[in-house]
Amino acid sequence: LPQAFPALCPFAPGPMHCHQVQRALRALTIPLERLHIMKGHMMQAMRRGLGRHTHSQATLKMLPTYICATPDGTEKGDFLVVELRQSHVRTLLVTLFGDGNLSPQMIHKTFDMPEDIMQGKGEALFDFIAQCVSQFLAESNSSLEHLPLGFVFPFSCRQTQLNKAELISWSKGFSCSDVEGKDVVQLLQSAINKQELSHVEVVALMNDTVGTMMTCSTEGRPCEVALVADKGSNCCFMAEAHLVETAEETSGRMCINTEWGRFGDDGILNDILTPYDECVDEESSSPGEKRFEKMVGSLYLGEITRHVLIALAAEKALFTGSSVAVLKEKDVLKTHQVLEIINVEEGVAVTKRALEALGLQPSEQDCSRVQQICRAVVSRAATLYATGLAAVLSYMCQTRDMDQLLVNVGVDGELYQGHTRFEEILQSVTKLLAPECVATLLPSTDGSGRGAAMVTAVAVRLEAQRREVAELLAPLRLTRDDLVQVQALMRQEMELGLGQETHANASVRMLPTYVCHTPDGTELGEFLALDLGGTNFRVLVVQVTEEGIRMASEIYAIPTAIMQGTGEALFDHIIDCIVDFQEKQDLMTHTLPLGFTFSFPCQQVGLDKALLLTWTKGFSASGCVGQDVVQLLREAAERKHHAGLKVVALVNDTVGTMMSCGYEDPKCEIGLIVGTGTNACYMEEMRNVGTVEGDEGRMCINMEWGAFGDNGCLDHIFTSFDRVVDDQTINPGKQRFEKLISGMYLGEIVRHILLAMSDKELLFHGNPSPKLYTKDIFKTKFLSTIELNGLALRQIRQILQDLELNASFEDSVLMREVCHTVSMRAAQLCAAGLAAVVEKMRENRGLDQLSVTVGVDGTLYKLHPNFSHCLEKTLRDLAPKCTVSFMPSEDGSGKGAALVAAVACRVTGP
């Protein structure tokens, strides 16, 4: 045993100990290494109890309580508690003032229960309880319109909601008929209604353990663990809800009633059980069960001690010369006597008195030996409690992904209250076994009364909050009908955009790209490519060979002065970069066909002729809008005397994406971008393209769908948050569809919702950090992190810290819900748009079933944890006659531009 821990070593070798006593004391002392192992077993048992497939065989039942939050001090109002106990019913009326629960006002009354009720009809029991409530309320002159009630029902229940629990089986002397298998909340509510007390609503049912936890939260540190060290032994704690596979709740936390008294029922404790424990177990009413509880519960400590004394007396190590027959009688030595004996420093006199009261004639030496034994029994219990507690704390710390856990632990029960030795050992051994956790043990008072009122109050607070949150988020939650309507509107705008007469007024511009073929895999050659308008400006050389595609590229900076200077300077700069690249790649002597990915809206009049409609993304070079971009590039080449440049095609990035995936998969006839912005293109029948001469074949249409809704057709789905975000952009009223979907805006939408929630005091206690008022501070990549399955807590904490947000755990759960709502809406809207596209393609081709691939690019699509899944799922639902696969593109703008050039060369001949 470590020297550092004398409490574990209740005996010091000395003349007063004979070897039999020493052996007994040693048997009752568990070495530290063994405690570590036991802690590991306890954690394992906890995991099994929570696991969907392991639960039914587990020794620790780990019962979900559906209590998902601890008090935050804002709870306010009147709450009724009814507690069913052995032989009586207690009623309480508790008033909370929203002042941190410092001084709740309480009145209560206890009603004796006639014996026949406990074994009578279930209906009679609940009628009796309801009558107690009725009488209590009448006497307390309560005249409230609505009174929430918490029901403390300390029996084993299968709980499925906070206010729904089927009794599994009676215990503690109860055996009322017609209750087992029924929902006891409903039984109580019906009985209460019969008393014409329908303003009393049973909102929560709970075990007595959870109340203990609820009474011990302090400022800034919630109490998330409770120990009951009483006749029985139990522990509950706040577990990560997603780990509670036996309940449906998946986000946030839930209080779990471990029912750890049964730990060891599978034999895992056998090597620390003593012969005394075996005797106690055999004499108990349930041999082989609740092995842990029988080592630590106050119902058993007196009994364990008694069996040690019997054994030592038989070995003549105690009470020599006097009769010990009295010790044979069960329960003659009470646990409170054991506690008295150890608690008094000069306890020999106390010991003597206690033993003499039993009719024994102890010598001085007997007394001091008995005292040592009592200490060993209580120390062992405290040590085992500490081991269990350490297991719970370490489990919490681990599953919360924390380096250190700071937590309050509420403790109740006769072993703890006022017994400093027990308390000290519990503290120090816990620290030794779970050094990463700082637990503050706090005595709880009246957990089952005041605590139950807290549970009820928290339930009422959360319910009100849930209602408000639901109301606030409702406009962002689109129904299937909404999406069907968006799909129809998109379809309508597509037709308008394609029509010769209607084109000018359509919000979806449906720009012809003059790309009429997707790759067929026979393309060959070497090409130059430019990529302007994405995150970087790049020059590339692309070799399309029979073995596949090889590329080399170089990134070039475009200084802001050039982005916003003259068009001439911009295109001169681009030529300089091309020359630099050709020199580096040793390509100066070649004249390679060049494909130009130019991701700005253009009115294309030929594959190599495109008028810039408007600059976006921070570009504003003068003299370009309305001009042919290819011509601007050619003129710059002339100015720079670069003769070897042959611009074959100008390509939008959606088209490049489609083409690059089309090279791998001939079914790829749609391109989709969900990055900073969003856009799509697809292969349309020439006969439907009213804006270009000719009816033969197909042409890729750059939809520019980001502008969908700019004519007001989507106004009904815009929320107040969307309008604020739009107002603060550089192009208010423009790109309205894009502003609901893409990376540049989702973070902003979330930020405005968070501010609105904070305003309603639903978040951050109504005090967001000043930082949260800064535009664009909430990045769209945060949505990905926050929504990641299983709460990547460490990263979330980092985000909250960076934003200087003082978010409680419940706050972060709510933030996650907000992020999820916003990103799901984005994915669903994107799906509605795509549904219109694939359905149109299917109809165009007169097919019952269309099978098509979408080439996709964009960081939001690629990195968000749920976006792509939700997009695909919604699309399947909205366009059931289309089988759509998604193919993430790799370097669509580089490869794609080269492929457009290659296809053009293939079709027209080089």
Ligand code: ADP
């Ligand atoms: P672009 O659209 O400019 O070509 P990207 O496709 O890389 O560029 O998209 C960049 C956008 O993706 C950023 O504006 C940002 O909003 C968003 N984004 C970046 N990282 C993530 C992420 N981890 N999860 C979701 N969105 C992200």
Ligand code: MG
């Ligand atoms: Mg891009």
